[in-house]
Amino acid sequence: MPSPPLFLVQFFSFSVTDGYKVVFVRRSPLVLVSVSHTQQSEQEIAQELLYVYYQIVSLVTGTQLHHFFQQRASYDLRQLLSGSERITDKLLDSMDVDPSFLLGAVRCLPMAASLRDSAMYCLQQAKAKSLVFSILMSNNQLVTLVRKKDQYLHPIDLHLLFNLVTSSSSFREGEAWTPICLPKFNASGFFHAHISYLSHKPELCLLMVSTDREDFFTVSDCKRKIVERLEKKGVWAPLMEALRNQFYDVAPIGIPELRHFLYKSKSSGLLTSPAMVAPYDTDQERKRLVELYQYLHGRAHCSARPLITIYHMGAHENILAWVTEAFELYVGFSPLGTKSSAVSGVSRLLRWIRKEEDRLFILSSPTY
Template identity: 50%
Template sequence: MERSKIRGSSEFLSEDPLTESAGVSDRNEDVTSESWRSHRKHVFVLSEAGKPIYSRYGNEEALSSTMGVMMALVSFVQASGNTIQSIFTDDHTVVFLQKGPLVLVSVSTSRQNEQQLRGELLHVYHQIVSMLTQGSINRIFEHRKNYDLRRLLFGSEKVLDSLLEAMDSDPSYMLSAIQCFPLQPSSREVLDQILQKAVAPTLVFSFLIANNRLVSIVQEKTVLEDGRLKPSDLHLLFNLIRASSAFQAGEIWMPICLPLFNYNCYFYAYVAYLDPECTVCLVLLSTDREAFYAMADCKRKIEEAFVTLNALECLTNSQEYKVEDVVITNLRHFLYKPSNVFDHHRLLPQFTCPEMPVAYRTQEERICLMDEYRNLYNRIHRITRPLKLIYHSAEGETLLAWVTSKFEMYACFSSLVTKKSAISELTKLLRWIRKEESRLFICHIQKHSSTNQSGKNSSTDRERSNQPNASETGLLSLL
C-alpha cells in the first residue's frame, strides 16, 4: 500500500478531488433561482467583519451581500446590548450562533425547533475548529479582522456538506451517542486485545471502525477523567473520514482537534483502511507530530495479528441487523439508547438501531422519519413539561417514544397499531435487546499503558499542540 504523509488538514482536503456531482453543483447553484430558495435548510458561516466563509448551497461570493445583511442584524442588536438569537416567520426559522469571531446562521423550513437548529450550528462550528483549533481562529482575527478564512478551509466544503447531510438523517447527532457495529462479544474481545498489544509511547486512542460504526476502542489508561472523549468528537472524526475518498489511497497522517476534549489542542491522526473494499478503518491518535512511523508500526502489528487470527474475515462477514431479525409485529424501525446499563455508558453514550427498511431507503424518506423522531425527542425532553411516554399517529406510520431512568426508546410502527399494542410490542423488543445487549454495544472500554502520559496529562504536548508550526496550519503569515 502506498504511504502518504499529509501535514495539514486544509492541505489534505485540497488534495482530494471534489465530488463530481453534489459538491460542485451545490457550489455553482444560482442564488437567485427558485430552486436555491426552495432548499429546506440553508447554513451560512461568516466572520464578524461580514466576510463569507461557507454556504451550504451557492457560491459564497455571490452571497456576500446576503451575509452582509445578516451581520448587520447581528451588529444592530449588539449595539443595544443584546444578542440576536432567532427570527420566526410563517415559513422560516432563522437561528443565529456567535462563537468568537465567527457567526453561524441557519435558515430553515424544516420542523426542527430553535434549539435543534442551534445544536446543528454548534456541530458545524466544532467541525471547523477540528481543522484549525479555536485558538488559531481567534489569533487569526485578532491580527486581521478582515481575513478570508476560506484560504485555510479550502477544500473542506464537502466535509461541512457531509456533516449537514448526516445530521438530517443520522440519529447519532440527535441522541448524542455513538452507534456500535453489532459483533459477537468473543469476536470483539479478540479485536480489543489486538489493539491493546499494538501500542506506542504517545498513542492515546485506537479506534476500529466498520461501515462508519464503532467496532472497538482502546484508550491510554492515564487519560484524565475530565478529558474523556465525547460522542460529538467521534462524530466529527468519523465525518471527516467518511467525507473524503483520499483516506482510501493509503496511510494518512494529519493533525486534528477534538473540540470537546481540548479545543486548543491537536492530536495527530493515523488513518488507514485494512481491507481492499475500504469498509474497515483503523484510526490511531497520537500527541506527537513525529510519530507517523511509530503509528505505522502499530498498524503493521495489527495487520499481522488480523491475518494470524483471521479477524478481518470475521469482521467483514458480520452484518448489521434488520428489523425483521427482531420478529416484532408491525415494527418498522427503532432507536434505543441505554442510560445506565453499563458503567462505561457514562464515558461513551451508545445507541442501537436496525438497518433502514425498504420503506425508508431514499434520503428524503429517511429525513421524514428523522423529522418524526426529532419531534418526539423535542416533546419528551421539553424543559417546561417533560414527558415519559408519547403515542403519536402520523400520516404513514405510528410512533411511540418511551423514556425511563434506564433507557430511552423511539419506535416506528405501521399506521394501524394501537397504543396498547405498541406498548406490548415494545416490551417484547426490550427483552430482545437485553438478550442481544453484549452484541449490540461495547460492554467494556479497554485500556493500554504507555511510557508517556498523553492528552491533557502532558503539559509539553499541550504547549506544543497549542503552537503548531505553519506548515501544519497554513498560518505562516499570521502566527
C-alpha cells in the same frame, strides 16, 4: 466512552414568513446562523450549528481561531478554511439523514462480544508512547476502540473523526497522516491521525490518534502489528464475515407490528438501530422517518415542557418515544396498531435489547 450530557446551547431565534426559522448561536469569536424550513425545533437546529462550530475548531484549533480574531476582528475566516468545504458539506448532509447526530450518540456495529473482544485485544497489544486512541470503524459505525488510561472520547469527537475519514476518497489509498483537533477532548491543539483502510469490501478503517506529529513511522508500525495479530489470532476472517452482515432486521425480534427503532444507551453514549427496510427503502421515506424522529425528539426535549413519553399516531406509522435516565428510545409501529399493543411491543423490545446488549454495544473500554 461515558455518556455526554444533553447539549446545553445558548441561542436565540425568530420565525419569519412561510414557516422559515432563523437561529443564531454565539460561540466566541463566531456567530453561527441558520435559516431553515423544517419541523426541527430551534434547539435542534442550534445543536447542528454547534456541530458546525466544532467542525471548524477541529480544522484550526480553538486557540488559533481566537488568536486570529484577537489580532484582527474583521478577519475573513474563509481564508483559514479554504479547501475544507467538502468536510463541512459532508457533515451537514450527514446530519440530515443520520439520527446519531440528533441523539448525540455513536452508532455501534453489532458483533459477537467474543469477536469484538478479540479485535480489541489486537489493538491493545500494538501500542506506542504517543498513541492516545486506536479505533476500528466501518460505514460510520464504531467497531471497537482502545484508549489510553483515563482518556475518553466524546461522541462529538468520534463523529468529527468519522466525518473526516468519509469526506475524502483520498484516505482510501495508502496510509494518511493528518492533523486534527478533537474539540471536546482538547480544543487548544492538534493531534495527528493515522488513517488506513484495512479492507474496502467489506469496509474496515483503522484510525490511530497520536500526540506526536513526528511519530508517523512508529504509528505505522503499530498498524502493521495490528493486521498481523488479526490474522495470526484468527480474528480477520470472522471479522470480515461480521462486516458483511453488519445490518440487522427487525423481523427476528418477533414483534409483528414493529417497523424500526432508535435506542441510545446513555451510559455508553452509543446508539443501535435496525436497517431501514420496506416501507423505508427509498430515500424519500427514509428522510421522512428521520424528520419525524427529529420532530418527536424536539417535543421530548422542549425546554419549556420536556416530555418523558410521547405516543404519535400518523398515517404512515405510530411512534412511541420514551426518555429515561438510562436510555432514549423511539419505536415505529404499523399505523394499524393500538397504543396498548405499542406499549407491549416496547416492553418486548427492551427485553430483546437487554438480551443482545453485549452484541449491540461496547460494554467495556480497554486501555493500553
